[in-house]
Amino acid sequence: MPELPEVEITKQGIEPFLTGQTIEKIVLRNLQLRWPIPRKLRTILPGLKIASIARRAKYILIDCSTGWLIIHLGMSGSLRVLSSSNEAPAKHDHYDLHVSDNTIIRYRDPRKFGALIWTTINPNNHRLISHLGPEPLDDEFNRDFLYQKLRTKSSSIKLQIMNNQVVTGVGNIYANESLFHAGIRPTRRANEVSRPKLERLIAAIKKTLKRAIQAGGSSLQDFYLTDGSTGYFQQEYMVYGREGESCHKCETTIKSITLGQRSSFYCPKCQK
Ligand SMILES: [Zn+2]
Structure with a gap:
């Protein structure tokens, strides 16, 4: 997709x-x-x-x-x-x-x-757009904004960052990868994530998305885009799709669970 x-x-x-x-x-x-x-x-x-x-x-x-x-x-x-x-x-x-x-x-x-x-x-x-949360790459999407948004939310942090009304455009791959880089377990309750961890999470979301955009952008010279299945966004993932393989950081086995009907991948040691 x-x-x-x-x-x-x-x-x-x-x-x-x-x-x-x-x-x-x-x-x-x-x-x-x-x-x-x-x-x-x-x-x-x-x-x-x-x-x-x-x-x-x-x-x-x-x-x-x-x-x-x-x-x-x-x-x-x-x-x-x-x-x-x-x-x-x-x-x-x-x-x-x-x-x-x-x-x-x-x-x-x-x-x-x-x-x-x-x-x-x-x-x-427009009705499709007016209710959407901020763009993940905009400055408006920052620690204090996210803290305020999540302080009353007891559902999982992963479902919250994938909720378009919290922030737009963080799909399953980027949610999984960003939570790994921030050291946060996908199932952690959103209102239990500390401000420093939220700060790391936001930085990770921005970095992961920017990296994917750059990877795609480098293929633009010969612009002939883009069927959803093209390979050039395939990147080396830390956890996404790696259930049963070992963590690139600590070699613990990556686990997978289902959250909101989407697969979630995490390292039980690196993500708390
Ligand atoms: Zn690990």
């Missing part, structure tokens, strides 16, 4: 191809994504100038001057940049956005959980 780093890389990847361009047309082949793609995009979009591209949580926001396209990649969505329409669309290529210099942005999504939404209100006030 595309996580925040993949979405950020996708945003960075399409940005130079779209910013400042005028939309020529959108070709819609299949409207049935998570919500139906509005047919009216065929008449609304032509002639609109793309002012900027932004990301909020796992949404890509394309400012089309009179409104915004909101793109979500769902479980298996990806955007690719094509330089001409020579390449015939494949089965799961649901829409193409054509801009003035013949560039085409093509959306592929085998599982069809993605979304393409048009809004004329500021996307930060």
